[in-house]
Amino acid sequence: MTITDHPLVKKYLAAVARESAGLSPERRNELLADLEEHIAVALAEGSAFGDDEIRAVLARLGDPRTIAATALGEELPAPQTSRGRTLALLGLLASTGPLMFFPPVLVPALIGAIWWLWAAPQWRSRDKVIGTVAALVPPLFVVSQWVVPAGAVNLGLGALFLPFALAVVALPAAAGVYLLRTARRPA
Structure with missing residues (x-):
C-alpha cells in the first residue's frame, strides 16, 4: 500500500476533487496529482507514516475548499460562444x-x-x-x-x-x- 492509498489521504483528495468539480477535468487531475506528489514528498521526509503525521501534512496543505477555490480562481474562463x-x-x-x-x-x-x-x-x-x-x-x-x-x-x-x-x-x-x-x- 502506498501512502496515497491511506484512508486519510484518500478522504482528503476526494474532498478536493469534490470541491474542485468546476475545474476542467484536465486541470482537476493535474491539481490532484500535484497534491498527491506533495503529500508523498512531505511524508517521505519524515520516517513514520502514522495517522498523526499524515494529519499534520494534510493540515499544512490547507482546507480542501480553500485549495479548490484557489484553483478555480486561477483557471481561465472558457471562451464564450454564441x-x-x-x-x-x-x-x-x-x-x-x-x-x-x-x-x-x-x-x-x-x-x-x-x-x-x-x-x-x-x-x-x-x-x-x-x-x-x-x-x-x-x-x-x-x-x-x-x-x-x-x-x-x-x-x-x-x-x-x-x-x-x-x-x-x-x-x-x-x-x-x-x-x-x-x-x-x-x-
Whole structure:
C-alpha cells in the first residue's frame, strides 16, 4: 500500500476533487496529482507514516475548499460562444456549395468560412478538418471540370453526373449539420 492509498489521504483528495468539480477535468487531475506528489514528498521526509503525521501534512496543505477555490480562481474562463455566431458560421460554410457556380463570390466566402471555423473554440481539430474538407470539395470539383478535357466533362459518370454534382453541392451543408451537432455548448 502506498501512502496515497491511506484512508486519510484518500478522504482528503476526494474532498478536493469534490470541491474542485468546476475545474476542467484536465486541470482537476493535474491539481490532484500535484497534491498527491506533495503529500508523498512531505511524508517521505519524515520516517513514520502514522495517522498523526499524515494529519499534520494534510493540515499544512490547507482546507480542501480553500485549495479548490484557489484553483478555480486561477483557471481561465472558457471562451464564450454564441449560438448566433455558430449558426452564422455554419450558414456561410453551407453556402460554399451553391456558391461554387459564382467563383468571384465563392473565394472570399470560402476563405472567410474556413478562417472563422478554425478560429472558433467550440470544435475539436478533427471537426474543423471535416468542415474544411467539405467546404473545399465543391470548388475542387469545379476546378476538376475545367482541367478535364472537354470530351470527358462528366468524369465518366454518365447518367450519375447530375446526382453526383448535387451531392457535391450539398456536402458543405451536411458538414454544417454535423458541426452543429458536435459544437460544445457554451458554459
